[in-house]
Amino acid sequence: MKILIIRPDALGDVVLTLPMINALKDQMPDAQIYYLCSAYTRPILETHPSITGIILDDFEKGENRGQFLSFLNKIRSYHFDVAIHCYNELPYALLTWRAGIPIRIGDKLKVGPNIFYNYRVIQGFRSFFQHEADLNYRLIERLGLHVPSEPEYRLPDPSAPDGAPPLGKGRILSKPYIIVHPGLGRGNGNIIWPETKYRELLLHLSKLGKTVVITGGVAEKDRNERIGQGIAGLINLTAKTTLPELI
Numbered sequence: 001m002k003i004l005i006i007r008p009d010a011l012g013d014v015v016l017t018l019p020m021i022n023a024l025k026d027q028m029p030d031a032q033i034y035y036l037c038s039a040y041t042r043p044i045l046e047t048h049p050s051i052t053g054i055i056l057d058d059f060e061k062g063e064n065r066g067q068f069l070s071f072l073n074k075i076r077s078y079h080f081d082v083a084i085h086c087y088n089e090l091p092y093a094l095l096t097w098r099a100g101i102p103i104r105i106g107d108k109l110k111v112g113p114n115i116f117y118n119y120r121v122i123q124g125f126r127s128f129f130q131h132e133a134d135l136n137y138r139l140i141e142r143l144g145l146h147v148p149s150e151p152e153y154r155l156p157d158p159s160a161p162d163g164a165p166p167l168g169k170g171r172i173l174s175k176p177y178i179i180v181h182p183g184l185g186r187g188n189g190n191i192i193w194p195e196t197k198y199r200e201l202l203l204h205l206s207k208l209g210k211t212v213v214i215t216g217g218v219a220e221k222d223r224n225e226r227i228g229q230g231i232a233g234l235i236n237l238t239a240k241t242t243l244p245e246l247i
Helices: 011-015 018-027 065-078 092-099 132-141 196-207 218-228
Strands: 002-006 031-037 053-056 082-085 103-107 118-123 178-179 210-215
Touching: 002 065, 002 092, 018 031, 018 132, 053 065, 065 092, 082 092, 082 132, 092 103, 118 132, 118 178, 178 196, 196 210, 196 218
Parallel strands: 002 031, 002 082, 031 053, 082 103, 103 118, 178 210
Antiparallel strands: none
16 A cells, blocks of 8 residues: 655654654555655655655645646656645645545545545644644544554654764763754744743753753744853754754
């Protein structure tokens, strides 16, 4: 069986699909699992033991008709049996329907995309009492699979490919440390904690004598510098790591 997982957006959301994918692979070991993702998140997925292959999202949400048709032909060529929509947006729902994928699973409550799904699941993303990893599990329950009691992520081996030691070895890894990641990427309407609150947290940890490492991408560089300014012992790795190094 060939299965397509669709989540071509943010890093954190992609990571939170991994427990679902691992449960899927554990219970269907012969399944070939492909992941439609962005180029940015590819390093997390391309060496993941549960994932057969990567399909890069290059059709810009169907805004260009020529790109959409080209991408549609590409998806058709794989002859997928199942599409699991972890990213419920209309162009991707239309894509899998037009590609003739027999089983298309997605969120019943997402008006628009849901008309192209034939296996619908109530995920309830508006509930603050459900973790996103658990909401993703609901998608594979629709296939009759059971949900593990503890989620497993199985992130790739963080060793540098050239044999070099991991970033910070001897400087950071020689003693216990706490990572704080204040960023939320593009945000997209999600609630982000204020800078003042993150600064309060970092000051508190510093007073407790903890070694704190602050991380983030290029977009968060200025914000993280403000948050960590003048805090004793802080190690700021914002925009200084690749994804494998961050892992």
